[in-house]
Amino acid sequence: MCRKTNMAASMHFDFSASRKKFTEFLHHSSEEVQTTLEGIDKYSGSETEKKLALDQSLRDALKEALVFQKGYDVFKALIHFSVEAASKEMCSASTPFLMLSDIFDMMTLDKCEEVFNIVEEKVTTWKSSMFYDAGKNYLLRMCNDLIRRLSKSQNTVFCGRIQLFLSRLFPLSEKSALNLMSQFNLDNVTVYNVKSDQRKIKLKDDSKDESMDVEEGEMDDFSSSSGVPIDYNLYRRFWSLQEYFRKPAQCYEKVAWKQFVVNADEVLAAFDSLKLDDLKSQRKNPHARKQPDTQTFFAKYLTSEKLLDLQLSDSNFRRYVLVQFLILFQYLNLQVKFKNATQVLNDDQSNWLKNAQEKVYQLIRETPPEGEKFAATVEHILQREENWNNWKNEGCPSYERETPKDAPKMKVRAKRRRIGDDLKASGGKIIKMGSGELTRLWNINPDNMDACKNEKRDFLPQLDDFFGEAIEQDDPEAMIEDNYKLIYEQSFQWKALRLLARRCPHFFTHNNTPAIPIPKYLELMVKKLATEMPSQSSEDTSGDQQEMKTEIGEEEEAIKETQDEEDLKQGNEPDKDEPAEEQLTRAQLEMVAGKLADDWKKLGTELNFPEDDMGYFEESCDKVAKLSGLKMLTVWMESEPERATIGALQIALKEIGHVDIATEVFGALT
Numbered sequence: 001m002c003r004k005t006n007m008a009a010s011m012h013f014d015f016s017a018s019r020k021k022f023t024e025f026l027h028h029s030s031e032e033v034q035t036t037l038e039g040i041d042k043y044s045g046s047e048t049e050k051k052l053a054l055d056q057s058l059r060d061a062l063k064e065a066l067v068f069q070k071g072y073d074v075f076k077a078l079i080h081f082s083v084e085a086a087s088k089e090m091c092s093a094s095t096p097f098l099m100l101s102d103i104f105d106m107m108t109l110d111k112c113e114e115v116f117n118i119v120e121e122k123v124t125t126w127k128s129s130m131f132y133d134a135g136k137n138y139l140l141r142m143c144n145d146l147i148r149r150l151s152k153s154q155n156t157v158f159c160g161r162i163q164l165f166l167s168r169l170f171p172l173s174e175k176s177a178l179n180l181m182s183q184f185n186l187d188n189v190t191v192y193n194v195k196s197d198q199r200k201i202k203l204k205d206d207s208k209d210e211s212m213d214v215e216e217g218e219m220d221d222f223s224s225s226s227g228v229p230i231d232y233n234l235y236r237r238f239w240s241l242q243e244y245f246r247k248p249a250q251c252y253e254k255v256a257w258k259q260f261v262v263n264a265d266e267v268l269a270a271f272d273s274l275k276l277d278d279l280k281s282q283r284k285n286p287h288a289r290k291q292p293d294t295q296t297f298f299a300k301y302l303t304s305e306k307l308l309d310l311q312l313s314d315s316n317f318r319r320y321v322l323v324q325f326l327i328l329f330q331y332l333n334l335q336v337k338f339k340n341a342t343q344v345l346n347d348d349q350s351n352w353l354k355n356a357q358e359k360v361y362q363l364i365r366e367t368p369p370e371g372e373k374f375a376a377t378v379e380h381i382l383q384r385e386e387n388w389n390n391w392k393n394e395g396c397p398s399y400e401r402e403t404p405k406d407a408p409k410m411k412v413r414a415k416r417r418r419i420g421d422d423l424k425a426s427g428g429k430i431i432k433m434g435s436g437e438l439t440r441l442w443n444i445n446p447d448n449m450d451a452c453k454n455e456k457r458d459f460l461p462q463l464d465d466f467f468g469e470a471i472e473q474d475d476p477e478a479m480i481e482d483n484y485k486l487i488y489e490q491s492f493q494w495k496a497l498r499l500l501a502r503r504c505p506h507f508f509t510h511n512n513t514p515a516i517p518i519p520k521y522l523e524l525m526v527k528k529l530a531t532e533m534p535s536q537s538s539e540d541t542s543g544d545q546q547e548m549k550t551e552i553g554e555e556e557e558a559i560k561e562t563q564d565e566e567d568l569k570q571g572n573e574p575d576k577d578e579p580a581e582e583q584l585t586r587a588q589l590e591m592v593a594g595k596l597a598d599d600w601k602k603l604g605t606e607l608n609f610p611e612d613d614m615g616y617f618e619e620s621c622d623k624v625a626k627l628s629g630l631k632m633l634t635v636w637m638e639s640e641p642e643r644a645t646i647g648a649l650q651i652a653l654k655e656i657g658h659v660d661i662a663t664e665v666f667g668a669l670t
Helices: 002-012 015-029 033-041 047-067 072-087 095-106 109-121 129-149 156-169 232-246 248-252 254-273 278-284 305-312 315-333 347-366 371-393 419-426 436-442 448-452 468-474 490-503 518-532 542-569 586-606 611-620 625-639 646-655 659-666
Strands: none
Touching: 047 072, 047 095, 072 095, 072 109, 072 129, 095 109, 095 129, 109 129, 109 156, 129 156, 232 248, 232 254, 232 305, 232 315, 248 254, 248 315, 254 315, 254 347, 305 315, 315 347, 315 371, 347 371, 448 611, 468 518, 490 518, 586 611, 586 625, 586 646, 586 659, 611 625, 646 659
16 A cells, blocks of 8 residues: 555656756745745655755756856855755755866866855865765865866965865875875976087087077077076086986985986085075066065976076075975985885985085075075974874874773763852752751851851951060060060061051051161050050059050150151151041941942942952842942941041042042042
8 A cells, every 4th residue: 555655656746847846946045945945845756756856956057057157146055055955855965066066167267266165165064974975075076176177386376275175174084185105206207408409519619600590589599598608517417306306216226326416416516606695586586676575386497408597596496496305305314114125325325415405404594585484494394294204104093092992981070050059049048058067057147248247257366465465575574685575576576567457556657757677666566555455453553554654655755756857857847646537427428329329339449349349239239339339338437447537538539530529528628
């Protein structure tokens, strides 16, 4: 029954009619990929039949676009449509590649270079699992056909784009493009004049009338373009080196090696004797001044003996030849896997090769322009080439590290949840920390700021506890020498200064006193603290207290006299007793917060609040600017009561550019 049903369905499917319908869909709505695919899918027929019909319809539409030369946008739309259809398994996976091959076969090289952008843009698509196996051979064949059509001297950029595309398409372990056997291009034969023409040889005594007639504009065969007689011996030796560059293995033969050494020495000596400079190279090439940035590439040079003098004076030509020497020298020195056992240099040959290599590098450095930079670049490239040679000698091992079979499997760690996520999930209630004890400790106080302000976290000692022993030592009746007092110990000095900065109001008093030693300063502070602290024992008499106050007063008077003297020397008036600064009130803070609005963060930065604290203020007040600023000012006043004065707040408002608020709330700036 199923067989009859399939036969009936296939009988209703008309391939030609479906092909025409699909082609019409492509013409009208090829850019609307989803709509077109849905319209095609409505037709009856099996999946295989519809695939074949759509494949042919796509190629028909492409053929029409090629015939009428509809342009790049139409080609791109059709290729994009074919890729989408292949992804949905409505056409064959090889269809996009066949269409690209048709485009490149039917178009000129200029148009091919433009359409190749489509191939480059979709390199990620071609590397996907669906298209790679089906299309890698099509793409490789298509690129090789393009390279054969291109000129190496005129289409160098397009050739480079194709090579880069192939390197991106194929994995690094792909060996199809490698020269695994280290073979040479023996077809690259350089043809030059081996035998001199006897008709061109004439005696110096012959008159000009007896020589051959030379037409106007034609160069004389007996001299180069510069008027210098042609050295046929140098000419033949120079171009004979191309045979060794083409086939380096013959250098291991004794006769060929001797001839190579003679020819190479003479050519290098000719290069060394004919020095080049920038002015001379510009004079030889008049176009260099007009187009200094233009790079000219010659894949193959002319071998006429008349051009030898010009070629030797060309810096680019000289560099090509010298780099060929270095490539040959590297091959002769390297250990290549496919060399024969007899292809080894002896000591004399190795020494000559080393000296010749140094001489070639020196000539490259002397060749303008930027000879030093060019030599360093060539040396770096050849070092990289050694790494590739070693890789091939080792059998081209894969660069991907394979996991050993007996290696233990790594357990995938579960993603760790943050505490903030638990807080959001719990709605600010009890947060589970993973263990009962941690949960209990964390939920004692969910508010971190309140927990940090807890009195139990205040580990600073009180002034009377810390300085109690120092006060006792300062009593004259104790009769303790200065060297044994605590105020002379460095550790006590460091701790005392830090504690005074946090606890004592006298630490930040304004004065112009010159710097005094720390022990003297601590001695003065100890005496001040002794007067302010309650009596430690009932044996203290009022006479002793009066005597201590008198001593402190005398020392303060001496320090004040010293201040006045220093001020008078500097031309300043002595400081008068400054009235105590007025403390802030809650009403003033509310007025300042209300007028600041969104600028409360600037004031917080000026008051040395970190970003975390300001973020806490903002979150706790539901991001209301006035409430956030009021809470910040309240915390500032409570945490730093000595510094939180009207004057300090006025200065801070002035620094952030709100003098108007300071004037309106507190009056004119003092």
